[in-house]
Amino acid sequence: MFTPTPLNLPPYPFKITKKDGVVFIFDELRKKHLVLTPEEWVRQHLIQHLILEKKFPRTLIQIEGGLVLNQLQKRSDILVYNTAGEKLMLIECKAPKVKITPSVFEQASRYNSIHQARWIVLTNGLQHVYAKMDTKKGSFKFVEEMPEYLEL
Numbered sequence: 001m002f003t004p005t006p007l008n009l010p011p012y013p014f015k016i017t018k019k020d021g022v023v024f025i026f027d028e029l030r031k032k033h034l035v036l037t038p039e040e041w042v043r044q045h046l047i048q049h050l051i052l053e054k055k056f057p058r059t060l061i062q063i064e065g066g067l068v069l070n071q072l073q074k075r076s077d078i079l080v081y082n083t084a085g086e087k088l089m090l091i092e093c094k095a096p097k098v099k100i101t102p103s104v105f106e107q108a109s110r111y112n113s114i115h116q117a118r119w120i121v122l123t124n125g126l127q128h129v130y131a132k133m134d135t136k137k138g139s140f141k142f143v144e145e146m147p148e149y150l151e152l
Contacts, residue, residue: 007125038095
């Protein structure tokens with residue numbers, strides 16, 4: 001059983017319940033209880049951070065969207081859209097024990113080859129990587145902080 005640990009994100013008052021020895025966390029966007037795994041702990045923190053700190057509209061955040069890559073069904077953790085339906089940000093969440101390495105960025109980049117979002121964000125809750133697409137150079141520029149929604 002996963003015991004929630006502090007992350008490098010603000011704490012939030014999550015609705016956590018336990019049933020038959022399984023711990024659940026309530027996902028406000030999907031309106032359902034999910035098994036509390038280390039990755040879900042990070043994902044729920046990041047969602048709250050997007051909404052409460054970075055002013056991302058709830059209705060423009062998609063969680064665990066599917067995609068087909070090289071004829072394989074995959075899923076991206078979080079996609080953020082603008083009001084025109086364009087994908088602005090692809091976010092991949094990992095468990096705190098998973099290091100954010102170049103191979104993790106490569107995985108997100110492969111997913112983004114389908115999505116074509118302007119930003120890629122990687123997090124394990126402790127380490128965060130923010131990269132903005134430089135359309136002129138066709139590469140990503142890494143930045144220190146995630147922008148607020150209106151700055152995207």
